[in-house]
Amino acid sequence: MMSLECFIFILMTFLVTGVQCDMTEVFAEVGSLAVLPCQYSPASNVSPRIIWSKAGKGTVWRMEKSGLQMWGSSWSPNGNQRVRCPHTQFERGHYSLQILGVTEEDGGVYSCRLEQGGLSVETVVMLRIITVSISPSAPMSGKDVSFTCQVTPGFDGSAAAVQWMLNDSRFSRQTRVTSPGDKFKSIVKEKASPRLSGNWTCVVGYGGKEGRASAPLTVTGIIQPPFDDTKVYAAVGSAVTLPCVFSSGLIPSSPIWEKLQPGSLNKRAPSRVAPSFSPSSPSSQLPWDQSASLKEVDLKDEGKYRCSGIIQGERLARNIQLVIAKIDSSVPSKKKGSVTLTCQVSDTSEVTQHEWVRVTYDLNGTEAFGSIHKGKTLSISPLSEESWGTWACRFSGRDGTLGNITYHVPMMSGLSGPKSSGYSQNTTAVVGLSVFLLALLLILAQLYKNHRRKQGIFQYPAMETIIHTVSNEREEREKYRVKVLP
Ligand SMILES: *[C@@H]1O[C@H](CO)[C@@H](O)[C@H](O)[C@H]1NC(C)=O
Ligand SMILES: *[C@@H]1O[C@H](CO)[C@@H](O)[C@H](O)[C@H]1NC(C)=O
Ligand SMILES: *[C@@H]1O[C@H](CO)[C@@H](O)[C@H](O)[C@H]1NC(C)=O
Ligand SMILES: *[C@@H]1O[C@H](CO)[C@@H](O)[C@H](O)[C@H]1NC(C)=O
Numbered sequence: 001m002m003s004l005e006c007f008i009f010i011l012m013t014f015l016v017t018g019v020q021c022d023m024t025e026v027f028a029e030v031g032s033l034a035v036l037p038c039q040y041s042p043a044s045n046v047s048p049r050i051i052w053s054k055a056g057k058g059t060v061w062r063m064e065k066s067g068l069q070m071w072g073s074s075w076s077p078n079g080n081q082r083v084r085c086p087h088t089q090f091e092r093g094h095y096s097l098q099i100l101g102v103t104e105e106d107g108g109v110y111s112c113r114l115e116q117g118g119l120s121v122e123t124v125v126m127l128r129i130i131t132v133s134i135s136p137s138a139p140m141s142g143k144d145v146s147f148t149c150q151v152t153p154g155f156d157g158s159a160a161a162v163q164w165m166l167n168d169s170r171f172s173r174q175t176r177v178t179s180p181g182d183k184f185k186s187i188v189k190e191k192a193s194p195r196l197s198g199n200w201t202c203v204v205g206y207g208g209k210e211g212r213a214s215a216p217l218t219v220t221g222i223i224q225p226p227f228d229d230t231k232v233y234a235a236v237g238s239a240v241t242l243p244c245v246f247s248s249g250l251i252p253s254s255p256i257w258e259k260l261q262p263g264s265l266n267k268r269a270p271s272r273v274a275p276s277f278s279p280s281s282p283s284s285q286l287p288w289d290q291s292a293s294l295k296e297v298d299l300k301d302e303g304k305y306r307c308s309g310i311i312q313g314e315r316l317a318r319n320i321q322l323v324i325a326k327i328d329s330s331v332p333s334k335k336k337g338s339v340t341l342t343c344q345v346s347d348t349s350e351v352t353q354h355e356w357v358r359v360t361y362d363l364n365g366t367e368a369f370g371s372i373h374k375g376k377t378l379s380i381s382p383l384s385e386e387s388w389g390t391w392a393c394r395f396s397g398r399d400g401t402l403g404n405i406t407y408h409v410p411m412m413s414g415l416s417g418p419k420s421s422g423y424s425q426n427t428t429a430v431v432g433l434s435v436f437l438l439a440l441l442l443i444l445a446q447l448y449k450n451h452r453r454k455q456g457i458f459q460y461p462a463m464e465t466i467i468h469t470v471s472n473e474r475e476e477r478e479k480y481r482v483k484v485l486p
Contacts, residue, residue, distance in 0.1 A: 023109075024125045027151075027204065027211020034102045036125040038095040038112030048116035050085070052097045055109040061085060061097060104129050107152040128153060130213035132202050139192035141221030141316060147188040149202030149213065154184030161205040162186040167198040192219045194226040220247035221311070222318045224291075229304075229319050231350060233395075233403035234297040236326040244307035244318060246288040252309020252316070255290045260304040260319065299324055302346045323347045325405040327393060341378045341407055343393035350397040359390040359406065382409060 028034035038052070047067065052060040059072045061083050075083045084098050095114065099106055107129040113122045131150045139145040149162060157177045164171040164186075176187045186204075190196060201214040224245035234240035246252055285291070290307055302324045308317035328342045343354050356378040358370035369392075380387040388411050394404040 024123065025207040025209040026125055026127050027130055027206075027209055028099075028102045028106075028127060029211070029213040030104060030129050030131040031101055034099040034106070034127055036097040036099070036110050036112070036127060038097065038114075038123045038125070040093045040095070040114050040121060042091075042093050044117065046116060048114045050095050051113045051115075052083070052085070052095075053111055053113070055111070057108075060110065099127075102127075102129055104131065104150075104152045126153075128155075128206075128211065130202065130204060130211045132200060132213040132215040134200065134215050134217050137215075138218045138220050140311065140314075141192055141194060141219050142314075143192050145190055145192040145196070145217070145219075147190070147200055147202075147215075147217075149186040149204065151184040151204055151206075151211070153182050155206055157184060159206065160184065163203040163205075164188055165201040165203060166196065171200075192217075194219050194221065194223060218247075220250055221316050222307070223247050225318060225320060229321055231321045231323050231347065231402075233323045233325060233345070234294070235403065235405035236297055236299060236324055238297055239293060239295050240297050240322065241291050241293045242305055242307070242320050242322065244290040244292065244320070246290065246309065246311070246316075248286075248288055250311055251287045252290065252311055255307070255309035257290075257292050258306045258308075260306055262303060294322075297322075297324060299326065299346075321347065325393070325395065325403060327405055327407040329407070337383055338379055338381050339409075341380065341391065341393070343376050343378075343395065343405065345395055351395045351402065352397050354393060354395050357392050357394060358386075359392050361390075380409060382411075 024037060026034060026036055036052075038050075040048075042048075047065045049065050050063045052062070053072075054060050057072070057074070059070070060075050061072065062070045063085065064070075069085075071081055071083065075081070082100050084100075085095055086098065089096065095112060097110070097112065107127055110125045110127060111122055112125070113120060129152045131148075131152075133148050133150070135146055135148070136143075147164065149164070151160075162175065162177065164173070164175065171188075173188060173190070176189075178185045178187070184204075186202065197217055197219045199214050199216055201212055203210060203212045222244060224243045232240060232242055242257075244257075290309060292305075292307070294301060302322055305320050305322060306317050307320065308315050310316075324346045326344050328344055330340050330342070332338060332340055341356070343356070345351055345354075353374070354376040356373040356375070360368045360370065362368065378391065378393075380391070382388075387409050390406050390408050392404045392406045395402050
């Protein structure tokens with residue numbers, strides 16, 4: 001099919017007998033290297049004369065039979081040749097023209113004419129330049145942002161297919177296509193949000209060829225967590241950090257953390273923010289990191305929080321939900337000598353699975369996991385050695401583990417827990433004695449641990465603190481019990 005451009009081109013160039021018009025479509029992203037094909041099967045061993053020219057712009061590059069090369073003045077500014085025709089390919093009949101760092105002005109019709117003997121053959125190439133521009137390139141979350149894909153020279157939009165991609169997935173949203181004058185444009189308008197951040201690519205299909213161009217979008221604002229109502233999981237008694245990080249360099253004024261009242265998203269109850277709730281140590285934090293931490297999570301800390309700060313006169317906010325996990329232990333009345341541990345997560349909307357695993361530590365403090373027991377509850381027999389030690393309840397959602405909580409089962413613990421009311425007097429006496437022995441053992445263990453710590457052998461200080469806290473608690477509980485015994 002002879003297109004209009006081709007026809008005009010032929011009119012503009014001198015009609016030479018033997019001219020063929022096979023227009024080849026070539027797409028190139030602005031700034032990239034464009035390759036305009038030109039190929040002939042060599043008719044003889046005589047070197048041909050090759051002339052690459054652009055419609056309306058004259059000769060781009062030319063090579064005489066002698067091998068002498070010449071560049072059009074605008075293609076070789078100050079001796080920097082923007083175009084080249086790699087001679088290594090000549091033998092195979094390839095005379096492709098390469099244009100480095102194409103600009104929109106380079107778009108247009110090119111011709112490659114080969115003269116050999118009395119014969120003259122011509123190839124016509126249409127070079128279209130694709131540009132993607134995003135305005136503004138770093139919008140604030142919530143502001144308007146527009147994406148424009150422009151093709152120069154343009155074409156009839158109805159004959160073209162345009163697809164927008166964000167990273168590697170299709171972005172199917174209403175686009176506006178315009179083809180005024182000599183440019184083709186596809187425009188997408190959106191409200192900036194962190195989920196639009198990424199590499200935006202416009203893929204254009206026309207005349208059996210496909211071209212693409214990309215541009216990155218960075219949405220500024222609160223980047224961590226990227227979405228509202230992000231859940232943060234923490235075990236009772238553990239430390240937790242609620243993230244709230246603004247884009248690097250964006251320093252919010254009057255940042256606030258608030259706890260939202262349950263049921264209403266917007267009613268604030270700042271007084272209910274727990275006393276242990278504090279912005280993380282300012283010295284270690286960059287001014288755009290407004291994350292806050294709780295040193296020891298309590299059941300009443302559960303709920304929704306809002307972090308906000310003023311940027312360019314507007315308050316940006318992010319809601320974060322703190323979900324608390326705890327373990328309940330109970331002694332089923334009919335099953336003596338058994339303890340049921342239940343893994344409780346205050347919001348299970350994202351939890352799809354619970355599993356229990358026994359954790360053991362070697363001398364180096366390295367964790368090792370035993371076999372996995374699926375389910376929310378775990379029934380153990382505290383009298384059996386297999387139950388002693390640390391048990392962890394891991395809860396996970398569709399995208400993997402959300403968190404875990406550990407429970408320490410000391411030797412005979414089932415008999416010393418707060419809910420061990422179902423035991424007879426007889427057992428309690430035995431328990432009293434063993435508890436005393438256990439306390440002694442723990443003190444010895446503590447002394448030994450301190451000794452080891454002085455030697456600096458313990459490699460996991462944080463974990464040690466957790467274990468230490470747990471055993472301290474237990475010691476206290478048990479001391480109390482020893483005291484009340486006659
Ligand atoms: C796209 O990729 C970038 C960089 O890997 C990433 O930061 C961004 O979140 C991704 N965007 C989406 C929507 O997946
Ligand atoms: C963006 O996507 C295009 C097409 O998928 C790819 O060629 C380009 O390398 C990407 N750019 C970045 C910065 O990831
Ligand atoms: C403890 O760590 C040392 C050095 O990292 C290693 O050689 C040794 O095997 C470890 N011991 C155990 C019980 O894993
Ligand atoms: C519990 O979570 C901590 C921190 O993510 C991890 O180091 C530990 O291995 C987890 N324990 C279990 C039993 O999965």
